[in-house]
Amino acid sequence: MYNKEDKDIVEHLLDCYPEEGCGILLNKRGKVVWIPCKNEAEDKLNNFKIPAEDYIKATLQGDIYAIVHSHPDSDKGPSENDIASSNFLGVPYIVFTLPEIQKFTHNPIKKSNPLLGRTYDFGTNDCYSLVRDYYREKLNIELSAINFEDNWWNKGLNYFDDLYEAFGWYEVETPQEHDMIIFSVLSNIPNHCGVYLGEGLFLHHAENRLSCRESIYSGWSKHITRYIRCKQFA
Numbered sequence: 001m002y003n004k005e006d007k008d009i010v011e012h013l014l015d016c017y018p019e020e021g022c023g024i025l026l027n028k029r030g031k032v033v034w035i036p037c038k039n040e041a042e043d044k045l046n047n048f049k050i051p052a053e054d055y056i057k058a059t060l061q062g063d064i065y066a067i068v069h070s071h072p073d074s075d076k077g078p079s080e081n082d083i084a085s086s087n088f089l090g091v092p093y094i095v096f097t098l099p100e101i102q103k104f105t106h107n108p109i110k111k112s113n114p115l116l117g118r119t120y121d122f123g124t125n126d127c128y129s130l131v132r133d134y135y136r137e138k139l140n141i142e143l144s145a146i147n148f149e150d151n152w153w154n155k156g157l158n159y160f161d162d163l164y165e166a167f168g169w170y171e172v173e174t175p176q177e178h179d180m181i182i183f184s185v186l187s188n189i190p191n192h193c194g195v196y197l198g199e200g201l202f203l204h205h206a207e208n209r210l211s212c213r214e215s216i217y218s219g220w221s222k223h224i225t226r227y228i229r230c231k232q233f234a
Contacts, residue, residue: 010101012036013070017098019044022069024054025094028062045072052149052157060166064145066092066105077104088124089145090132115203118211122150127193130205131180134195139178141232143167153189160190160225168231175227181216183223190225 013021016039023036035058041049048069058064067086071077077095078086086093086108095104115134118125128146135141144167149157160182164171172179175196181204183192194204197213202220205211214220 006096006103008034008036009068010096013068013096013098016070018072020046020048020070020072022048022050022067024050024058024064025066025068026058026062027065032065033062034068039069050147052147052152052155055147056157056159056162059144059146059163064089064091066094068094068096070096070098072098074098075100075102077102078106082106084124088129089147090142091145116211116213118205120205120207120209120211122207123148125205125211126207127205130203130211131193131195134203135178135230135233139233141230143230153184153187153191156189158189160193164228169228170231171226172229173227176229178230178233180228180230182225182228183220184225185223192223196227 009023012023015021020039022039023034026033026035037050037054039048040051041047074097076097078093082093082095083106086106090108092108093106096102113133115130115137118130120126128148132143135143146159146163148159149155152159169180175181177196177198179196181194181196181202182190184190185192192206194202196202200215200217201213202216203213216224
């Protein structure tokens with residue numbers, strides 16, 4: 001059963017019933033803040049989708065503490081998709097069943113995944129998830145999660161430019177080992193990233209390819225937008 005701290009959350013989810021309701025719990029200066037969000041999924045009765053603009057706005061104010069949504073007319077907790085998304089983002093997923101209100105929480109499970117030779121899968125194995133795993137494995141640094149909208153650069157969303165300073169990065173002219181490289185590939189908006197390994201090599205994961213190491217001089221240099229360095233590493 002939910003507790004009094006969940007009152008505002010439950011009220012929002014009930015207002016959305018019989019559709020799935022959703023929102024974000026934000027760690028803002030050490031306090032957990034509830035941010036109700038609009039569900040923009042096509043099938044709102046069985047799915048939820050937090051607008052990219054809401055997610056970006058939240059991450060500029062603090063750290064994502066948990067993703068919350070409801071399961072209308074159900075007594076079941078997190079689905080397989082919920083669990084997979086929670087594990088990928090590295091944040092808990094909290095589910096409230098309706099109309100009989102029960103609260104379920106899935107805490108993310110971190111699984112090892114080789115950096116090289118991954119099969120591309122947007123939202124699970126993609127360019128930014130590779131960068132996050134590299135920093136976790138090589139430098140013991142946990143980078144902030146970003147819930148990317150598919151084809152965001154065609155929708156006017158500029159995650160990398162809007163978020164990199166807020167997430168603790170700064171631009172540098174000359175890259176050194178472990179710096180992130182931001183690319184704009186056939187777009188005016190940055191839409192790809194990788195890790196500089198030194199001596200002109202970088203690690204990345206492009207769509208329809210396996211994750212690999214390449215030379216920035218193999219045609220990729222013309223797409224480089226900027227090099228950025230993590231303050232935690234510097």
